[in-house]
Structures are given as structure tokens and as C-alpha cells.
Amino acid sequence: MNIRSQTQTKDTADTAFARTIDLDTSSVRELNQFLHDLPRALPPGSNATALRVLNPRGVHAVAAGVDADVTIEIAGDVGYYCGGMNQHATILIDGSAGIGLGENMMSGLIHVRGNASDSLGATAHGGTIIVDGNASGRCGISMKGVDIIVKGSIGPMSAFMAQAGTLAVFGDVGEAFGDSLYEAQLYVRGSVASLGADCIEKPMEEAHRAALYAKLAQQGLAGEVDVGTFRRYGSARTLYHFHVDNAGAY
């Protein structure tokens, strides 16, 4: 395992665990084991641990299952399920991400500085995922409380069966948006190719603008876009109880 210490262990708690892991010479298994061992290894109260991951080259499950208040910078593209089930960690990806980025994330932050593939934030319960570029289809599928912000556009079947949380898209949205939606809040600034079953446009009132502004401001994005330019979508709730007259919607 090639984990380089950038500082000596005698340094303060805030810097004692600053590390670089090179995936050309270390395995994903070694990286993840190191991250999983962090809560036991960290001094009490430490919350400024930093880790830099080099040469990810699209490998899968990078930083999956982390449960520590640690910042992980990944220098390059990652494969499937990067940051899967993340708890507390801040994961910064200096590249693009494959399928299932942040799947079932519980808390923390994932920021992709490139594009993201399918099923971004699938079933994620909490935390925030930011994509500087575009995301592909099924973005926010079955999301359960996560906040997703995509600065570019997203593909079809996004927010399918989304249950809770917020999806804000600065660009355009593909077909069947919000199909079979539950109580997730959807905001779109660009065009929507089509709405899925039981998804409708709803009035964008002051309370919604304020809520969206707060979400963006929390991530330092308040000045990037005018929240007044977003449209809001949500569930019509007509499919919450089956009735034969709605059968055509299924």
C-alpha cells in the first residue's frame, strides 16, 4: 500500500492524517479499508482530515461506504458507485463519474467537477450532490431525501419514483421527468422534454424560491443563477391510491 504522509504524525490532529493514495500503486480495497478505519484512528473531535486520491482511472467503488467527516479529493475520473452510501464525507471529484454516483448516500457532500452518468444519487437519503456538468438518465431515481444540484442538463426518466429531497437543474431535462413521483421537490431552469405519469408543473411561489435559494446558498451557489427563472414540478398525487379510471396513466 502506497499511502504517503504529507506531514509527520507528531503534527496537530487537524493535519496528522493528511494523506495521498495513488491508485496506480494501491488498490481500491486498500483505499477503502483506510477510509473505513479512519473513525477509529482519528483523534476525538478531529474533523479536518484530508485525503487526495491519484490516478483513479475510472475504477469502481472509490470511497464507497465512508463514515467519517473527511475530505477526499479525487484527481480524475471514477467508475461506478463512487461515494456509495457515503456518510459525513466531502468527496470532490476532479473529473467525471460513472453510474450510481453517491447511490444511497446518507449525508455529506459529493461534488463532481465534470459530468455524471446514469442513476446519479439513486435512492440517496441525505446530503448534497453537485454536478458542474451534465448528468445522464435516471438522475435522482427513487431519491429519498438527498439534495441534487446539476448545473448542466439531465437525461430521461430522471426523478423516477423520487420520494423526498430536492432536485435542481440549471439546464434542460429529458423525457418522462418525475414519473410516478412522490414528495420530492423538482426545480428546472431550462426545458423539460416531457413529464412522466402523475408529475405536474406547480406554481413557483415565494416560499419555493426562498427554499431553493437557501439550498443553493448553502453550497455557495446563490449568485450563479436567478431562482426566479426556475419552474417547479411535483406530484399530482392522483396515483397515490389506485382507481380504475386512472389505469391509463400506468
Add this chain to the structure above:
Amino acid sequence: MNEQVKIPRTTPRFSATFDPHTLSEIRRAAATGIYDIRGGGSKRHLPHFDDLLFLGASMSRYPLEGYREKCGTSVTLGTRFAKKPIELKIPITIAGMSFGSLSAQAKEALGRGASLVGTSTTTGDGGMTQEERGHSNILVYQYLPSRYGMNPDDLRKADAIEVVVGQGAKPGGGGMLLGQKISPRVAQMRTLPEGIDQRSSCRHPDWTGPDDLEIKIEELREITDWEKPIYVKVGASRPYYDIALAVKAGADVIVLDGMQGGTAATQEVFIEHVGIPTLAAIRPAVQALQDLGMHRKVQLIVSGGIRNGADVAKALALGADAVSIGTAALVALGDNDPHWESDYEMLGTVAGAYDDWHEGRDPAGITTQDPDLAKRLDPIGAGRRLANFLSVLTLETQTIARAAGKSHVHNLEPEDLVALTVEAAAMAGVPLAGTNWIPGAGGR
């Protein structure tokens, strides 16, 4: 003579096609505009383990003494990749059944009963409850398409992870929990509004096929540091190919659920008309494992209509490493017990036929979220009954194994079996009794 001849009337005769049940279903559908939904598994007659017989030892085989010579029952699951395989004392596990579908008392009772005899229980669609983790010494955590209540803390608390691809009662279908059972606790666990008709997804949101599943399994192993066995559960429909692909995807254990397997609530037409019988599923599954050189290396758990030790022994003889029970376990807890006959009559049914589990009015307090009904089930007493039942299944299995001359239940083999019908002989790949004819042999 003007005597009027009385002509005898023909006895009213119901159509075999339009029988009384079918007629009533047509009327019910016309009145409501919705298909019939119910719990449980297939109710119609299907080729099953009863269509097989064991050949006890006589001259050509040598039996073991019942109660005197040992017949092992232990099984180890997850020996392929997991650092911590599961050791069970008996080859019978409790199938995945959700909190939401079942009451907390029922989940606790399952845990108590299974733990008393050294076997495992399984969570279900809805997440892990304290009741089942607290009372199940060995707990398998289901990773389902809906991912309701899915979280990494529970994943790490589990002893194994079961990736559910399908279910025998409804291969290709998702879960269903109607509004009556979405209590505040269930709604909170599933991040859903209270009281809605919840239909969970039939496919996983973040993978689309076996190649993706391989990567998904790798992620689950990474998250849990490669410690826990990964099961893959499939509903029986194309067992040869599904099992081969599950092996390829990296499963440690495969759970194969036949169409007699139960469900909390699904369309009647789905339960009765989709999938294949358990009996028909085992041999192709075992064949796939053997063709890949993985039989006994990737363990096979068979479920769907297991009722007694003979069923267990037959499944093992056909090549399973263990079986799993769901419906029988609920009956052992007290489901459909005649003690509640008057309550069943008030629901328009009788003890033994009650299957409207989705309505949440189960008199036995098992398939309900009504707190008053749920209190009717004593988890300690029900757990004891389940432990007794599991012990009986084990003793019965050992009895048959000894009669076949086996010192471990896993030594049972297809050669110990014959079939009573041509259909069962073809499906199970064993000879028709009194012949050496295996219909379809060589054509697999």
C-alpha cells in the same frame, strides 16, 4: 292413462372452466375495477415434492440407525469470497419477509424461533428493525430494488447481504403494500406519505443487468470490507441462465424461490400464472452450478412451498445446500389458526384460507400493523412454536437421510429419489417409479 310423467331434472353442473370461484372473481372485478390482490403463494395444484418418493435402503444400500447413529445437519454459507461465512446448525432458514408486511411482534418471534435452533432470519422490503436484529442471532439483510430503509449502518450490522432480484411468487414484479398498512412507523422507515398504496419497483435503480450486478456486488463487498456473504435471490423462471449469471456476478450464495413461494400482497393472476414450480427449478439450477464447477462452492438455498422434513430432504437430494421457509414459518407462529375462527368468519373467510394480508386485519396479529391486533401475538410463545417446528423439520429430514444410509443430510442425492408422475420425473430429473425412465433426460 293420463298420468303425468315426472321427468327427472339434471343435477346442476358447474363449468370446469367457469367454476364458482372464477365466476365470483369476474363479478368482483366488474364491481371494483381492480384485480384481486392477496398474500401467500400459489394455491392451485402444481407438481411438487409430494410427487417424489425416497428409496429407503434395503439390500443394495445400508441404512443408519435412527436416533443412534449421527446424521449431520450443519451448513456453511458463503465460503466463496466472504471473510466471515455463516454457520447454521440446520439447513433450514427463514425467508425474507418485511416489517410492514409483518408486525414487529411477528418479526421478533421469527428471530427468537430461528435463534433457538441456530439458524438465520432475513429482513425484507422496508429495512431492518430493532426487533429482528435484537432477537436474530444470524440476520440476513435484504438489498431490494426499492431500497426502503436501506442504510449502511444496518448493512454493517447484518451477518449477510441478500441482493433481491426477484421473488418466486412474482418474478418480474415489485412489492406492494396497500395504504391500510402504511402506519406512521412504516411510512417513516420507507420515506413515504402515510396511507398511500405503495408499489415498490421491480428492478434496481442503479444497475441494469448481470454485468452491472457484478460491479454492484463489488461495491457492497467494499462497503462491508469483504466480510459478509453476498446472496443473490431470484424468482424461478429461467433458473439455468439466472443461476449461471448470478455465479458470474460473484454471488457467494444463491436463493432460488419457486412459484409456491409466498408474498405479502400481489395480484392473484401474478401469483398463479407467472414463474415455475419449485420442483421444476431445482435441477436446472444445480445443473448450471455443476456445469460451471461451482456446485457446493456457491451454495444454493431453495424456497417455495417447503412444508415438512420430506420437502427439505427432497430439495437437498436434488442438490440444494439449504432451504428457506416463509409461509410455513408464519403458520407455525399462528397464522390462520382455528383459534381465531370467529374472527376469520367476520372477514368473510375461514381459518386456513385467509389471504387478504394487505388489508391489515389479520386476526392472528402477524400480517398487520394494527397495534391492537399485533398485541395478540406473543413473540416468546410464537418463537417457541417456530423453534419446535424447525426442530421437527430437521428431525424428519434426518430420519429420511438415515433411512437412505446418509451420515449427513447433504449426502442425499438424486439417486435416492423416484417420481410418481411423468411430469415430476421430467421436472426433477429422476426416474419414474418402477422404471429407469427419466423423461427428457439428455435434452437439458
